[in-house]
Amino acid sequence: MASSSSSSLSRVVVKSSDNNLFVVNKKVASQSQLLKQCIDNMEEKGTNDVILIPLSNVTSNILTLVLEYCEKHADFADDDNNNQELKQWDHEFLKKFDYATLNSLTMAADYMVTKSLLNLCCQFIADSIKDLTVQQIRQIFDIKNDFTPQEEADIKNENAWAFR
Amino acid sequence: MKKQEPSKLVEFNNLPKDIIFDIFSRIPLKTLCQFRVVCKKWQFHLCRNPEFRVFYHKKHKINPILIFNQQNTENPSTQLSSYFIDGTRLSQISTNFAQPLVSIFTCNGILCLISKTNVFLYDPITKLLSNLPNSKRFKSTFSWAFGYSKFRNVFKLLHFYTIEKFDNFHYCPINEVICEILSKPISDLWVDSLEEWRNLGNCPYEFLGRKNYAFVDGKFYWLVRENKFNFHCIRVMSFHLETEIFGIVCFSRNFSDRSVECLDLVEIRDRLCMTDRLPGQSSMNIWMMVKEDDGFANLWVKKYEIDLNGIDHHDVRILGHFPRRNNDDDDDEGEILMKIGQSFGFYELENGVYREMTSEVNKQEWGLQLLLNRKSIL
Numbered sequence: 001m002a003s004s005s006s007s008s009l010s011r012v013v014v015k016s017s018d019n020n021l022f023v024v025n026k027k028v029a030s031q032s033q034l035l036k037q038c039i040d041n042m043e044e045k046g047t048n049d050v051i052l053i054p055l056s057n058v059t060s061n062i063l064t065l066v067l068e069y070c071e072k073h074a075d076f077a078d079d080d081n082n083n084q085e086l087k088q089w090d091h092e093f094l095k096k097f098d099y100a101t102l103n104s105l106t107m108a109a110d111y112m113v114t115k116s117l118l119n120l121c122c123q124f125i126a127d128s129i130k131d132l133t134v135q136q137i138r139q140i141f142d143i144k145n146d147f148t149p150q151e152e153a154d155i156k157n158e159n160a161w162a163f164r
Numbered sequence: 165m166k167k168q169e170p171s172k173l174v175e176f177n178n179l180p181k182d183i184i185f186d187i188f189s190r191i192p193l194k195t196l197c198q199f200r201v202v203c204k205k206w207q208f209h210l211c212r213n214p215e216f217r218v219f220y221h222k223k224h225k226i227n228p229i230l231i232f233n234q235q236n237t238e239n240p241s242t243q244l245s246s247y248f249i250d251g252t253r254l255s256q257i258s259t260n261f262a263q264p265l266v267s268i269f270t271c272n273g274i275l276c277l278i279s280k281t282n283v284f285l286y287d288p289i290t291k292l293l294s295n296l297p298n299s300k301r302f303k304s305t306f307s308w309a310f311g312y313s314k315f316r317n318v319f320k321l322l323h324f325y326t327i328e329k330f331d332n333f334h335y336c337p338i339n340e341v342i343c344e345i346l347s348k349p350i351s352d353l354w355v356d357s358l359e360e361w362r363n364l365g366n367c368p369y370e371f372l373g374r375k376n377y378a379f380v381d382g383k384f385y386w387l388v389r390e391n392k393f394n395f396h397c398i399r400v401m402s403f404h405l406e407t408e409i410f411g412i413v414c415f416s417r418n419f420s421d422r423s424v425e426c427l428d429l430v431e432i433r434d435r436l437c438m439t440d441r442l443p444g445q446s447s448m449n450i451w452m453m454v455k456e457d458d459g460f461a462n463l464w465v466k467k468y469e470i471d472l473n474g475i476d477h478h479d480v481r482i483l484g485h486f487p488r489r490n491n492d493d494d495d496d497e498g499e500i501l502m503k504i505g506q507s508f509g510f511y512e513l514e515n516g517v518y519r520e521m522t523s524e525v526n527k528q529e530w531g532l533q534l535l536l537n538r539k540s541i542l
Contacts, residue, residue, distance in 0.1 A: 100173035106183055107174050122183065126190035137202050141176040146204045155201045161290035162197035 012039060013052045014067075016060035021052075022067060027077070031070035033113035058108045062101075066108050069093065069117050094124045099140050177205055184209065185219045193289070228486040229254060229535040230501075231275065231288060232527045233268055240264040242277075246288040246535070249486070251525045255288055269310035270535045271379060274353070276310040276321060283321065283346075285353060288535065292354045299344060299361040301325040306341055307375045309384045313405040317350045320405050322384065324367060341367040345408065368410050369401045378429035380436045382406055385413065385429050398424055400436075413453070415464075432485040432513075433498065437467070439482055446472045448480060468513055477505040484534030501534050508532055 012029050014022045029035040035053060042051050055063065072093075076086050097105065102125055109117035129137060138145055147155070156163060176184075188196060188209065200210045209216045232245045242265040246254040263279035270276070277284040283296040301323065309322040323346070326339040343364040348357070369388035378385045388401040390412065400413040413436075428439045432450065441448040452467040472480065483501045497513035506528050509520040520526065 099176065103174040103176055103179055107179060110180065110183055118183075118186075122186045123190055126187050130191045130195050134198060134201050137199065143177060143203050143206075145202075147201070147207075152201055155207065159197045159200055161292055162194050 011050065013050060014063065015052060015054040016058055016063045017056050018060050020060040020063075022060075022063060024067060024070075025074070028067065028070045028074040031073050031077075031114055031116075032066070033115070035112065037113075055112070057111050059104075062104045062108045065097075065101075065105055066112060066114065066117065070114065073116065090120055091124075094120065099125075177203070181215070185216055188216065189220050189223045228484075229273075229288065230525065231268070231270065231533040231535050232530040233265070233533070234527070234530045235264055244275075244286075244288070245527070245530075247525050251522050255291065257288075257291065267308055268531065268533055269308065270533045271310050271319065272312045273535055274319065275533070275535070276308075276319075278308060280305075285319070285348065294354045295356060296321065296346060296348065297360060299323060299346075301342075301344065301361075307371065309377045309379070309403070311379045311382070311384055311405050313382060315382075315406050319348045319350065319353070321346045321348070322364075322403065323361065324371075341371070343367050364408060369399065369412070372398060373424040373427065376428070378431045378436055380431045381434060385436055387424055387427060387429060398422065398427070400429065400438075428481060430482045430485070430500075432467075432482075432500065438464070441480060443478055444476050446474050446476050448472065450482075470511060471516060472504070473518065475504055480504050483508075483532060484536065486534065486536055501532075503532065 010026050012024050012026065012035065014024050014029070014035065016022070024035070026039060029039060038051065038053050058066070069090075072089055073086070094102065102121060106118065106121035106125065109115075109121055129140070132140070137143065145152070188199075191199070196210050200207045228249045230247045230249060232243075232247075234243045236243065240263055243256070245256045248254055263281050265277050265279050267278040268275060269278075273287070273289075275286045275288060277286055281302055282298065285294045285296065286292070302325075304325040304327065306324040306326045308324070310319070311322075312319050323344050324341050325344070326341055329338055329340050330336075331338045343366070344361045345364055346361050347359055369390055372387045372389050375386065382405050384403040384405070386401050388399050390397050390399045399415050402411045402413050403409070404411065422440065426440055426442055430437050430439060430450075432452065436453040438451045438453075439448055440451060448470040449466055450468040450470065451464045453463070454465050455463045481503045483503055485498055485500045487496060487498045499510045499512050502509050502511055502518075507520060508526055509518055511518045
């Protein structure tokens with residue numbers, strides 16, 4: 001896994017919070033600003049060793065998904081013409097997950113500074129909840145209604161215009 | 165659906181604040197207000213959390229709204245149509261008051277609708293309407309001003325009316341202008357409450373020009389004349405909404421000999437500005453008051469020279485200023501909304517580009533108000 005060219009790395013190893021190792025191509029890793037920063041720092045120092053980047057906040061399940069996203073987007077990094085195809089892929093990609101996974105993926109995207117994925121997740125979540133009723137929201141996010149019936153009625157009253 | 169091990173996954177309410185804000189700010193305002201009832205945490209963010217407000221308004225750049233109004237001549241109803249500034253239709257109402265509306269003012273996203281006998285507050289997004297108490301003096305109304313005091317979170321409405329008196333010194337009848345004030349706390353904006361009009365006594369100076377005011381940073385400003393019998397002595401009168409005290413603003417000699425028809429006061433970029441245009445000229449100067457400290461003179465600086473590109477219509481007015489849409493640059497000068505004769509348009513202050521409002525929104529012969537700062541909802 002040693003770098004083939006003289007002073008630039010071609011691969012990094014990323015460690016998930018549950019101690020699984022992932023070998024990641026540099027171009028793919030660069031989709032994450034966090035990983036890119038680590039690589040750049042090492043390259044500046046002129047290290048030829050393979051570097052290990054531990055991600056203490058991301059489980060391997062979620063990391064697999066982030067890397068899947070990064071891989072796809074690295075493939076498309078050089079051409080803009082396939083934007084439509086990529087958008088389609090993005091949508092299909094997120095559609096597969098339940099909300100709990102989406103939340104975790106969003107958080108991982110934030111932590112790894114993968115802005116396009118963060119943006120994508122936030123928009124996806126927003127789009128899929130904006131037409132739901134309050135009851136449905138509580139259900140899908142498993143949120144407990146912590147208002148008394150009176151409190152709930154009061155808030156509904158104050159915001160009556162929004163419920164019309 | 166791929167199921168992950170639940171214990172390791174994140175619940176929505178445990179997401180970092182920034183992510184929750186990001187998701188919320190992509191949801192329409194009306195839906196957000198419904199979501200206040202989901203749970204206490206959501207209610208906190210969506211109702212009271214100032215951080216979320218800042219985030220939301222930064223992202224949405226206080227989406228300005230255009231309010232067109234037209235008086236129906238056959239019956240005493242008024243049509244109000246509102247649009248987002250990109251031309252998207254927002255709402256349309258037809259008011260059916262016993263009296264036609266005579267004036268419409270806006271402040272912080274709320275409209276103040278005034279008929280000969282009544283005063284209403286109206287929110288074009290929520291469509292809530294409330295009736296303000298009447299005053300015995302509405303019959304002799306002279307002028308109005310509608311503003312918001314952010315220290316106490318109250319809207320305040322000033323009402324000027326005239327009474328006839330006999331001036332023993334000059335031996336002639338004169339009209340005296342009296343001012344009264346009504347406060348309406350934002351907390352009970354939409355309920356009929358017991359506030360009453362309070363008399364503030366004589367207005368110390370005499371109004372000039374169109375009697376219209378500029379509202380800047382908690383103060384009203386009007387063009388006035390300091391001495392009733394000296395016609396060449398234009399001044400700017402201020403009224404501080406918090407302290408309810410009238411004052412006089414230092415005024416540049418540059419305009420003191422101007423005819424008042426050339427001058428107008430407007431708010432641009434949170435500063436008091438004076439527009440100065442000679443009739444028939446196709447350019448307009450905008451002076452900005454850049455400093456107002458106790459004990460120091462205000463400084464009027466010529467800030468913009470607007471080239472109207474050969475438009476020499478006698479009636480050119482600035483209706484309001486707003487930050488440019490979809491622009492993250494905080495230093496952006498923004499745009500002003502202008503009325504030229506019967507048509508409306510936007511003028512970009514930075515590069516001096518004027519463009520007419522698109523035809524479907526440009527309602528000829530309608531009145532137009534610019535509604536900004538919709539912060540009362542969120």
